[in-house]
Amino acid sequence: MALTNNKYITDWVAAQAELCKPDEIVWIDGSEAQLAEIRGEGFRTGELIKLNEEILPGCVYHRSAVNDVARVEARTFICCEREEDAGPTNNWMAPDKMKAMLRGIYDGAMRGRKMYVIPYAMGIVGSPFAKYGIELTDSIYVVVSMAIMTRVGTDVYDAIQGDEFIKGLHSKAELDAEKRYIVHFPQENTIMSVNSGYGGNVLLGKKCFALRIASCLGRDEGWLAEHMLILGVQNPAGEVRYVCGAFPSACGKTNLAMLIPPEAYREKGWKCWCVGDDIAWLRPGPDGRLWAVNPENGFFGVAPGTSKKTNPNALASAMKNSIFTNVVLKPDGTVWWEGMDKNPPHGALNWKGEPWDPESGEPGAHPNSRFTAPAKNCPCISPEFDNPAGVPISAIVFGGRRAKTAPLVYQSRDWAHGVFVGSIMASEKTAAAEGKVGETRRDPMAMLPFCGYHMADYWQHWLDMEAKIAHPPVICNVNWFRTDDAGHFLWPGFGDNLRVIEWVLKRAFGEVDAVETPIGYMPRPEDIDIEGSGVDLETLRGLLTVDPDLWKTEVAGIREFYAKFGDKLPAKLRAELDALEARLQ
Numbered sequence: 001m002a003l004t005n006n007k008y009i010t011d012w013v014a015a016q017a018e019l020c021k022p023d024e025i026v027w028i029d030g031s032e033a034q035l036a037e038i039r040g041e042g043f044r045t046g047e048l049i050k051l052n053e054e055i056l057p058g059c060v061y062h063r064s065a066v067n068d069v070a071r072v073e074a075r076t077f078i079c080c081e082r083e084e085d086a087g088p089t090n091n092w093m094a095p096d097k098m099k100a101m102l103r104g105i106y107d108g109a110m111r112g113r114k115m116y117v118i119p120y121a122m123g124i125v126g127s128p129f130a131k132y133g134i135e136l137t138d139s140i141y142v143v144v145s146m147a148i149m150t151r152v153g154t155d156v157y158d159a160i161q162g163d164e165f166i167k168g169l170h171s172k173a174e175l176d177a178e179k180r181y182i183v184h185f186p187q188e189n190t191i192m193s194v195n196s197g198y199g200g201n202v203l204l205g206k207k208c209f210a211l212r213i214a215s216c217l218g219r220d221e222g223w224l225a226e227h228m229l230i231l232g233v234q235n236p237a238g239e240v241r242y243v244c245g246a247f248p249s250a251c252g253k254t255n256l257a258m259l260i261p262p263e264a265y266r267e268k269g270w271k272c273w274c275v276g277d278d279i280a281w282l283r284p285g286p287d288g289r290l291w292a293v294n295p296e297n298g299f300f301g302v303a304p305g306t307s308k309k310t311n312p313n314a315l316a317s318a319m320k321n322s323i324f325t326n327v328v329l330k331p332d333g334t335v336w337w338e339g340m341d342k343n344p345p346h347g348a349l350n351w352k353g354e355p356w357d358p359e360s361g362e363p364g365a366h367p368n369s370r371f372t373a374p375a376k377n378c379p380c381i382s383p384e385f386d387n388p389a390g391v392p393i394s395a396i397v398f399g400g401r402r403a404k405t406a407p408l409v410y411q412s413r414d415w416a417h418g419v420f421v422g423s424i425m426a427s428e429k430t431a432a433a434e435g436k437v438g439e440t441r442r443d444p445m446a447m448l449p450f451c452g453y454h455m456a457d458y459w460q461h462w463l464d465m466e467a468k469i470a471h472p473p474v475i476c477n478v479n480w481f482r483t484d485d486a487g488h489f490l491w492p493g494f495g496d497n498l499r500v501i502e503w504v505l506k507r508a509f510g511e512v513d514a515v516e517t518p519i520g521y522m523p524r525p526e527d528i529d530i531e532g533s534g535v536d537l538e539t540l541r542g543l544l545t546v547d548p549d550l551w552k553t554e555v556a557g558i559r560e561f562y563a564k565f566g567d568k569l570p571a572k573l574r575a576e577l578d579a580l581e582a583r584l585q
């Protein structure tokens with residue numbers, strides 16, 4: 001029975017059911033009793049595997065299809081009326097044409113299955129900044145994942161006014177990669193995802209809604225939907241300052257968001273708080289500062305590389321009521337992945353479900369295997385996590401994986417230059433999306449796969465935000481991934497990144513000087529605290545060098561990238577690029 005009288009909702013659900021033809025419609029109420037029942041059904045169908053109740057209470061295991069393990073950017077579409085509004089970085093098709101094609105794929109796709117109706121909120125239900133969605137899905141994995149990643153419950157129906165909700169239709173269909181589509185209709189607040197069962201393609205509240213659709217809402221309503229972590233840094237005086245960080249997929253957001261200060265910092269009283277690890281919605285506040293909320297309720301984190309040493313808070317978060325996808329399944333009903341420890345298990349199954357020999361040289365976990373964990377489990381979750389107003393942001397850091405060009409840190413000269421710094425972000429590609437790993441690609445603001453409209457209009461929107469923010473955060477670029485000639489990382493990363501964030505926050509409060517360079521302001525080496533980091537002053541000096549020749553090549557690369565945007569490229573960004581080039585001469 002429908003759990004709402006809202007006719008916009010019931011009519012829409014009925015129409016989708018008529019198309020997909022499920023055997024049954026199940027209205028999700030968010031209760032633990034119902035979720036337990038659905039997990040039970042998942043165990044019976046094999047969609048879920050129960051894990052060791054003693055060691056991993058409430059945890060389940062899930063495998064996605066072997067050809068369905070990452071976001072599919074080539075099959076992700078923005079279907080607005082005019083092609084030029086999607087821009088050169090998005091795939092586009094006319095909405096009517098796309099809908100006609102999708103109808104053929106969805107027709108009868110849920111036969112023999114149940115269709116679940118999931119009411120969810122991005123943000124705190126009933127708060128002024130919350131937005132609501134309803135996802136229809138034939139996947140039990142999606143139901144249990146959405147219950148972790150978002151706020152699911154019948155109170156969402158009461159909060160929805162009329163037709164003000166994002167409509168999401170997902171079907172696994174046949175999991176046919178040739179008919180896999182992740183489609184957004186920003187003008188109709190609609191998302192359609194079909195033939196995939198992988199998180200980023202099917203948990204529609206996340207990238208599809210909270211970034212692609214929300215970026216369009218933010219443009220229209222005067223705010224920003226960003227691919228950013230939100231971190232609170234408490235200094236020995238007890239003051240908490242907040243920083244947002246935009247890094248491309250699998251480039252360190254979850255790790256920075258849950259950072260544990262180096263021992264010497266902890267002894268002095270430093271502490272870090274996690275507000276969000278992937279998405280931030282940023283609004284100018286009445287006090288002229290920029291305020292951030294994390295619209296999510298859980299973490300969908302990269303498993304490989306997560307260990308007691310690198311990110312104990314993430315590991316602790318996933319020890320109960322969590323989902324593990326495409327990792328190694330051990331005979332004792334626990335899990336393992338590369339980089340968890342140095343003891344790969346024997347007698348285990350790999351991410352494909354095959355017996356796995358750790359000596360085979362093949363990884364046991366997929367490089368994009370993930371854990372899905374409730375944010376509340378995180379030992380360092382911020383006391384402000386549920387604050388509907390969010391937290392005031394003092395600094396924004398952009399960053400990516402750059403082996404050579406980008407120094408450890410530099411600060412933009414002002415807001416417009418900061419927007420320029422975000423727009424020229426580049427990173428070596430990771431396993432989070434399909435395609436060749438390692439190639440350098442431009443990924444402006446880490447939003448290349450997630451901006452729901454023309455990227456140049458998005459930059460203009462960023463530039464226009466300046467007028468609304470009397471006290472803007474400082475904008476910096478960081479790079480934890482610089483390597484020596486043998487390919488080894490020069491910077492220890494992880495908890496030691498606080499050493500750099502400390503400098504960034506000091507800059508935000510005018511507490512430290514900087515050196516002016518052609519690319520922006522940089523620290524004097526002695527202003528980065530390296531005591532106990534294992535990094536010597538010489539290495540730090542190296543990490544802070546800017547090679548003019550590399551940067552001249554960089555300028556040429558940026559020019560080529562900017563050329564894609566033609567006349568739409570904001571004049572201010574072109575001027576910033578010209579000014580950078582001039583300073584490099």
Ligand code: GTP
Pocket residue numbers: 247248249250251252253254255256277278300301302304305306310432480481489492493494497
């Ligand atoms: P998405 O969830 O895809 O958006 O990724 P993310 O940006 O949250 O990346 P995450 O923190 O999960 O890190 C991805 C990978 O980068 C993991 O294997 C980490 O161990 C590694 N990593 C994170 N931070 C650092 C760092 O400071 N230095 C080095 N060398 N590696 C890091």
Ligand code: SPV
Pocket residue numbers: 070071199200201206207248249250278300432433
């Ligand atoms: C990313 O790829 O940036 C992720 C994982 O956070 S996914 O939800 O698959 O997009």
Ligand code: MN
Pocket residue numbers: 227248249250278
């Ligand atoms: Mn992400």
